[in-house]
Amino acid sequence: MWHTSLRSSSLPLLYSTPLLLLHSSLSHSATQGSMTSNVIGHNKALAEVALSLSEDARVNAAFLGGEVGPRSSVEETFELAWKAIGAGEMTRAVQLASSLLAADAAFDKAYFARGVAYARLGEWRRAVADYSSYLELTQVLRGASLANALYGRALCFARLGRRVAALRDLNEAIRVGPEEEQLTDKDPSLAPQAVVARLVLLQAYPQLAATQQAAAAAAAAAAAPAACTEGAPTSAADDQPTYEGKVWRAPLTAFEEALERAIGGGKVPLLLDATAQKVSDLYFLYAPATVVEAKRLAVERMAGRPVEEAREELRGELLHAMRHGHFLVVRMANSAADFRGAYCADDSFPLALFDQTAWPSGTDAASHAVFSKVVRPADTASGGMLHVPQSFKVVVTSTFKRDNYEALLKDSLPLESLQPIEIFEPSEKARAAALAGEGATNSGPLSGIISDWGGAWNSTASRTRGDAPRAGQLKGDQMSLFLSN
Numbered sequence: 001m002w003h004t005s006l007r008s009s010s011l012p013l014l015y016s017t018p019l020l021l022l023h024s025s026l027s028h029s030a031t032q033g034s035m036t037s038n039v040i041g042h043n044k045a046l047a048e049v050a051l052s053l054s055e056d057a058r059v060n061a062a063f064l065g066g067e068v069g070p071r072s073s074v075e076e077t078f079e080l081a082w083k084a085i086g087a088g089e090m091t092r093a094v095q096l097a098s099s100l101l102a103a104d105a106a107f108d109k110a111y112f113a114r115g116v117a118y119a120r121l122g123e124w125r126r127a128v129a130d131y132s133s134y135l136e137l138t139q140v141l142r143g144a145s146l147a148n149a150l151y152g153r154a155l156c157f158a159r160l161g162r163r164v165a166a167l168r169d170l171n172e173a174i175r176v177g178p179e180e181e182q183l184t185d186k187d188p189s190l191a192p193q194a195v196v197a198r199l200v201l202l203q204a205y206p207q208l209a210a211t212q213q214a215a216a217a218a219a220a221a222a223a224a225p226a227a228c229t230e231g232a233p234t235s236a237a238d239d240q241p242t243y244e245g246k247v248w249r250a251p252l253t254a255f256e257e258a259l260e261r262a263i264g265g266g267k268v269p270l271l272l273d274a275t276a277q278k279v280s281d282l283y284f285l286y287a288p289a290t291v292v293e294a295k296r297l298a299v300e301r302m303a304g305r306p307v308e309e310a311r312e313e314l315r316g317e318l319l320h321a322m323r324h325g326h327f328l329v330v331r332m333a334n335s336a337a338d339f340r341g342a343y344c345a346d347d348s349f350p351l352a353l354f355d356q357t358a359w360p361s362g363t364d365a366a367s368h369a370v371f372s373k374v375v376r377p378a379d380t381a382s383g384g385m386l387h388v389p390q391s392f393k394v395v396v397t398s399t400f401k402r403d404n405y406e407a408l409l410k411d412s413l414p415l416e417s418l419q420p421i422e423i424f425e426p427s428e429k430a431r432a433a434a435l436a437g438e439g440a441t442n443s444g445p446l447s448g449i450i451s452d453w454g455g456a457w458n459s460t461a462s463r464t465r466g467d468a469p470r471a472g473q474l475k476g477d478q479m480s481l482f483l484s485n
Contacts, residue, residue, distance in 0.1 A: 072303040074100065081113045085120065093117035103302040106336040106400075106408050108137035112149055124156045131156065136404055139334055144189035147177035151190040154197065163201065167208055170198040171215050239426040247272070247402045248419065251426035252279045258421050263393060266356050267419035271397045272405055274424045280397040284329050288391070290321035291329045294337035307342050314349040319379055322365055325389025328353070332398040336412045347373045353394050355417045362390040 077096055084093035097114035100107050115130030131153035140146045154169035177191025202208055241250040243261055250258035252275060262269040273280040284291060297310050321328040330339070337343065344351040352358035352370045365371045365386040366379075380386050400408055402422045409415060 072299065074103075074299055074302040077302075078109065078113070081110070081117075085113065085117055088120075090117045090120045094121070100302065104298045104335060104337075105411075106137055106334055108134050108139075108334070111137065112145070115149070116152060119152060119156055122159075124159045127156045128153055128160070137334060137408075139399065142176045144178065147173040147189040147191045147194070150176070151194045151197070154194070158201070163205055163208060164211055167198065167201060167211060168215070170194045170201070171212075174198070239429075246420065248421040249424065250421055251424055253426055255279070255283060255423060258423070259393075259395065262419040262421060263356060265419065268354050268356050268417055269395050270405075270413075270415075270418040270420045271395065272402055272420055272422045273397060273399055274401070274422055276425065278399065279425075280423060281331065284327060284395075284397075287327055288324065289327040289329050290317050290324075291331050292317055293333075294330055294339070295333040295335035297343060298335045298337040301342070310343060311345050311348040314343060315347075315374055318349055318353070318374060319386075322360060322371070322388045322392055323386065325361075325391035328392070328394045330394070330396045332396060332400075332409070332412075334399045336408050338412050340412055340414060346370075350374065351414065354396075354414050356394070359392065359394065360388045361392045363388055 077100055081093045081096035081100075084090070084096060094114055094117045097110045097117065100110040101114070104110075111130045111134040115127045115134060118124075118130060119127035131149050134149050135146070135153070138146065138149075150169045150173035154166045154173065157163070157166035157169060173189075173194040174191050177189040177194070198212075202212060239251050239253075241254040241258060242248055243250075243258070248258060248262070259269050271280045292314065297314075301307065301310065318328060320326070339349075339354075340351065343349060344353075350358075350370055350373070358370055360368045360371045365388050366375045366384055371388075375386050377384070396413065396418060398405060398409070402420065405420060406415060
């Protein structure tokens with residue numbers, strides 16, 4: 001239900017009304033004849049309603065309102081870009097957003113801001129490209145910011161004469177936007193404008209009715225009750241790991257197996273985590289791991305932190321992981337932190353870390369051909385040695401998808417030395433089978449990390465969601481714990 005009471009607005013024309021879309025749709029067709037003037041007159045009131053549905057000062061609230069802690073130069077630059085848009089300084093807004101993207105090519109929100117600026121400049125194709133980059137990179141699944149980007153791209157598509165694409169984006173903006181939007185909502189969406197714009201477009205181009213009917217049928221099919229398919233047989237192949245091809249696939253039940261296979265094959269695992277709970281990060285919370293927060297490094301670099309200072313921090317984390325035989329986890333999240341070009345250096349964080357055959361596992365790092373350059377006299381034990389346990393390993397995690405990770409990370413990491421593995425959630429049937437299956441044990445690589453945990457791998461000892469843990473239940477590897485809850 002949309003609440004469409006009129007209210008005043010200072011929202012820029014591009015972002016506040018389907019008039020642009022309507023003008024584009026009509027101006028590109030000389031065959032509409034008298035229908036053109038009729039549509040314009042008929043929809044004038046609707047367009048005026050659309051003009052009143054949003055407030056310019058709140059369009060970017062979904063982005064700027066969630067920041068916490070001290071403001072960085074990145075945050076300030078990002079806000080300056082939005083202020084430039086509000087002031088009509090589109091060229092400056094493009095420059096500011098481009099400076100952010102030059103430092104981090106995966107900064108999704110900067111693509112959004114630059115897309116708005118390009119659209120206001122009438123550079124429709126560039127605007128479409130930036131909106132598309134935002135939609136590809138964002139981790140948001142629903143809400144105002146996603147709906148706004150789809151709406152903005154729809155208007156650009158309309159300007160380019162791509163009316164089917166515009167209609168598709170308007171439908172999607174309506175679908176992902178808030179369903180019960182109120183005037184007092186903190187982060188307003190432009191989905192109500194999308195409703196009006198869709199109506200205007202369909203009235204101007206009746207031939208799009210078939211496209212819209214097909215879209216409505218597809219949406220109805222997708223919204224069918226889950227009960228219709230509950231209990232239906234699941235293909236066993238869908239839950240099985242695939243260790244072939246450029247990108248492997250592994251359900252979280254085979255997480256550790258996938259790690260071992262990649263390392264055994266002479267590659268550094270690159271985990272592309274497609275799970276809702278980002279199980280890769282959860283796993284290494286319990287594993288003996290030293291985590292490098294790559295996205296933080298990228299943000300701090302944009303804020304002016306010297307790269308030499310970041311390298312010394314990385315050297316300390318590397319030494320800690322080597323000394324204790326930890327997983328060294330490079331957590332990229334949704335960033336493209338530049339290890340290849342900026343953070344790696346022979347005397348602090350060698351690029352050879354991403355080459356499994358060069359790891360110092362099981363050797364004395366102080367005399368290692370590569371890693372001795374990292375070790376200082378104060379870092380060694382008596383005798384000048386720094387023994388690295390055999391358990392030392394390097395893993396890279398990312399939330400990028402299998403279809404875009406390569407384009408986004410090719411300049412940041414030596415992908416030729418990494419084995420991409422898409423981690424996904426198995427079906428409930430496969431999960432239950434893994435928990436209760438024959439041969440399930442507590443002898444995984446992480447067993448005994450927490451001494452009192454036990455039995456979580458076996459279904460007889462597993463607890464139901466929300467129950468307090470029972471005695472003797474909390475022993476087992478982290479993956480078992482995740483699966484059992």
